[in-house]
Amino acid sequence: MSTTVAPRSRKGVDGWRxxxxxxxxxxxxxxxxxxxxxxxxxxxxxxxxxQFPPQWWPAEPTLASYQKLLDPQNSVGQDFLRFFWNSLFxxxxxxxxxVIVAVPAAYAFSRFRFPGRKFLFFSVLLRNMxxxxxxxxxxxxxxxxxxxxxxxxxxxxxYLTFGLPLAIWLxxxxxxxIPVQLEQAARIDGATRFQAFxxxxxxxxxxxxxxxxxxSFIGAWNEYIYAATFLTKNEQLTLPxxxxxxxxxxxxxxxxxxxxxxxxxxxxxxxxxxxQKYFVRALTEGAVKH
Amino acid sequence: xxxxxxHSDAAPAHLARRPNILRQMWTSRADYLYVLPAIVVMLVxxxxxxxxxxxxxxxxxxxxxxxxxxxxxxxDNYTAILSSEVFWKVTLNTVIWTIASTLIAFVLGFGAALAxxxxxxxxxxxxxxxxxxxxxxxxxxxxxxxxxxHSDFGVLGxxxxxxxxxxxxxxxxxxxxxxxxxxxxxxxxxxxxxAMIMLMxxxxxVPEQLLRAAKVDGASTWQRFWHVIFPHLRGVSxxxxxxxxxxxxxxxxxxxxxxGGGPSNASHIWITxxxxxxxxxQRWGVAAAYSVLLFIILMVLGYFYVRALSxxxxxxxxx
Numbered sequence: 208m209s210t211t212v213a214p215r216s217r218k219g220v221d222g223w224r225x226x227x228x229x230x231x232x233x234x235x236x237x238x239x240x241x242x243x244x245x246x247x248x249x250x251x252x253x254x255x256x257x258q259f260p261p262q263w264w265p266a267e268p269t270l271a272s273y274q275k276l277l278d279p280q281n282s283v284g285q286d287f288l289r290f291f292w293n294s295l296f297x298x299x300x301x302x303x304x305x306v307i308v309a310v311p312a313a314y315a316f317s318r319f320r321f322p323g324r325k326f327l328f329f330s331v332l333l334r335n336m337x338x339x340x341x342x343x344x345x346x347x348x349x350x351x352x353x354x355x356x357x358x359x360x361x362x363x364x365x366y367l368t369f370g371l372p373l374a375i376w377l378x379x380x381x382x383x384x385i386p387v388q389l390e391q392a393a394r395i396d397g398a399t400r401f402q403a404f405x406x407x408x409x410x411x412x413x414x415x416x417x418x419x420x421x422x423s424f425i426g427a428w429n430e431y432i433y434a435a436t437f438l439t440k441n442e443q444l445t446l447p448x449x450x451x452x453x454x455x456x457x458x459x460x461x462x463x464x465x466x467x468x469x470x471x472x473x474x475x476x477x478x479x480x481x482x483q484k485y486f487v488r489a490l491t492e493g494a495v496k497h
Numbered sequence: 498x499x500x501x502x503x504h505s506d507a508a509p510a511h512l513a514r515r516p517n518i519l520r521q522m523w524t525s526r527a528d529y530l531y532v533l534p535a536i537v538v539m540l541v542x543x544x545x546x547x548x549x550x551x552x553x554x555x556x557x558x559x560x561x562x563x564x565x566x567x568x569x570x571x572x573d574n575y576t577a578i579l580s581s582e583v584f585w586k587v588t589l590n591t592v593i594w595t596i597a598s599t600l601i602a603f604v605l606g607f608g609a610a611l612a613x614x615x616x617x618x619x620x621x622x623x624x625x626x627x628x629x630x631x632x633x634x635x636x637x638x639x640x641x642x643x644x645x646x647h648s649d650f651g652v653l654g655x656x657x658x659x660x661x662x663x664x665x666x667x668x669x670x671x672x673x674x675x676x677x678x679x680x681x682x683x684x685x686x687x688x689x690x691x692a693m694i695m696l697m698x699x700x701x702x703v704p705e706q707l708l709r710a711a712k713v714d715g716a717s718t719w720q721r722f723w724h725v726i727f728p729h730l731r732g733v734s735x736x737x738x739x740x741x742x743x744x745x746x747x748x749x750x751x752x753x754x755x756x757g758g759g760p761s762n763a764s765h766i767w768i769t770x771x772x773x774x775x776x777x778x779q780r781w782g783v784a785a786a787y788s789v790l791l792f793i794i795l796m797v798l799g800y801f802y803v804r805a806l807s808x809x810x811x812x813x814x815x816x
Contacts, residue, residue, distance in 0.1 A: 234612075244645060336802065338747035343772075400527075431750050451754065
């Protein structure tokens with residue numbers, strides 16, 4: 208679709224394009240080299256990782272770190288797999304609940320004009336502004352009152368609230384772009400307002416819902432502060448906290464640490480790369496368009 | 498229910514006669530059901546903590562969260578904070594951290610979005626690689642960079658030594674002078690992709706005809722950027738910068754995992770400092786007072802945030 212109409216007589220064009228290419232190369236190096244070093248370190252032995260000058264390429268690559276982490280027979284593997292499962296459970300529950308709560312709210316903000324609508328919308332958005340640390344102590348006490356301390360429920364409830372604002376915002380933009388005539392037609396055909404919402408609008412907003420779900424999932428999967436505060440029992444920890452606790456005891460096992468970081472990143476990276484087009488589209492339609 | 502009372506086009510006609518807010522609320526009562534779940538969750542988890550924090554900031558608290566024994570001290574916590582040296586040190590760090598991270602991440606993200614806008618072979622792969630740092634956990638990112646910066650085996654120092662730029666392995670994060678810039682590099686690494694995604698989305702809304710017209714009229718690449726693309730992206734840019742600024746002001750994981758605020762407070766920013774006061778030294782009252790000050794700053798930022806967003810909103814409803 209790019210413009211090939213005019214002959215490129217101008218000298219500046221190529222200069223800018225080259226500048227763009229060089230810039231991209233630098234950015235790719237900046238982004239990829241740390242990740243490449245993580246991978247290279249993770250397939251070294253503990254001894255090979257701590258040589259100076261470093262082995263730029265592992266002389267004897269080994270998957271020992273991965274075997275240790277993924278083997279349910281030894282204690283390290285047991286812990287890691289349990290943390291992994293906990294993270295998955297918490298993230299999936301958060302995602303499902305976030306979609307259930309955000310979809311009707313975003314729809315209402317987009318379609319209805321009830322008093323206080325703007326105020327409520329912006330108070331929802333303002334939630335994004337406040338850091339987790341401010342909420343830690345009061346929420347901890349609240350969770351104690353609700354009897355949720357040391358349960359995954361405390362994390363799910365909390366993650367729900369910090370995922371909601373952006374989810375509602377993204378989805379609202381999506382609903383704004385679905386023509387209201389579709390629902391009006393359905394209403395004329397005898398559907399109730401709720402049926403029109405559920406059967407006509409919701410299927411059309413599936414891409415927005417997917418984007419919302421990715422966002423909630425990644426947020427929950429990566430969260431650290433609340434998980435570090437609300438959970439104390441080892442068997443309940445999620446990955447970010449579990450890894451931190453584990454490696455504060457084994458400070459020199461760098462290949463293990465890098466392998467764990469890699470394994471922790473795989474699910475979210477795969478999920479995002481597979482579904483990224485929905486995310487970018489939701490941003491284009493929701494947040495950016497005006 | 499036979500009326501379409503929830504819809505704006507139906508409601509104002511009969512309300513113009515009796516502008517009664519309660520009545521209007523009653524007519525649109527069904528609308529509230531849709532937002533109710535979101536509002537309830539928000540109230541429980543947000544309104545209550547804010548009230549609680551403000552209340553606690555006027556008390557001196559014994560350690561261990563035995564909050565029945567708290568003593569009312571008025572504004573003592575606030576005067577103690579404002580007259581402490583650490584406060585100003587941490588504030589300066591926070592300002593440097595927030596401004597540097599936000600601006601550099603934005604500029605790099607903008608550049609990457611522009612460079613990736615034109616279609617070429619391998620564009621999708623490059624875009625995917627550039628986005629990954631934003632997706633992975635900040636805890637993982639912190640460990641990766643901590644390892645790269647390691648004072649004995651760190652690869653970055655080793656590269657610098659190999660190329661003869663330095664004569665011995667440098668100390669990136671155990672050094673008072675280099676720790677903050679080193680952490681900012683990590684933070685930007687994680688955040689520029691967000692700016693890139695936002696601006697890539699924004700670039701798609703720039704009308705192609707307008708660019709072509711400008712080209713036909715003889716505008717140079719720079720002129721097309723400055724007079725056509727940039728004005729189109731002003732709204733997105735404002736929102737992106739605000740979101741980045743808020744996120745940076747609120748960052749915690751990278752400084753906390755990588756240095757814990759050290760050495761000698763050189764990498765403490767507000768949030769890590771509050772966390773340490775509360776959970777490290779158990780000075781809950783002081784930490785709460787810090788949080789209230791933070792609220793005030795955030796409310797000022799929030800004013801601009803809401804204004805930038807409602808700019809979008811009013812244009813939307815105007816269209």
